[in-house]
Amino acid sequence: MEISVRNVFLEVDDHEAALAFYRDTLGFEVRQDVSYEGARWLTVGPPSQPDLGIVLTTVGVGRPPEDAQVLRELLAKGSLGGLVLTTDDVDAVFEKVRASGAEVLQEPMDMPYGPRECEFRDPAGNSIRFSQPPKA
Secondary structure (H helix, E strand, C coil): CCCCCCEEEEEECCHHHHHHHHHHHCCCEEEEEEEECCEEEEEEECCCCCCCEEEEEECCCCCCHHHHHHHHHHHHHCCCCEEEEECCCHHHHHHHHHHCCCEEEEEEEECCCCCEEEEEECCCCCEEEEEECCCC
């Protein structure tokens, strides 16, 4: 039996800002863009991984109003989920993403556990970490 990842979900509060970040800055493809009853599901993904979808959902969609409000507050603080993305040149990615105006959480550094990494917040506040495997 084989199991693989098909979709991951991130809450966002501004799909157009998220689209600019994930498509225009990171170079991800738009796979699907669905709007329904005041909500939006925007699916993006790296061209090299056509079976992986990162679904950018309207924060709090499908949840009771009080839960949705808590999620909006947590998102504003940057306290929700995030992604770790792999790259072969973390320094080049850092310069490109920093130039987009994204909030820097960590400049590139060699981690004690091996990879070279940097970290940003996407426009909604989600943590996006870039990791370059150590050279053999």
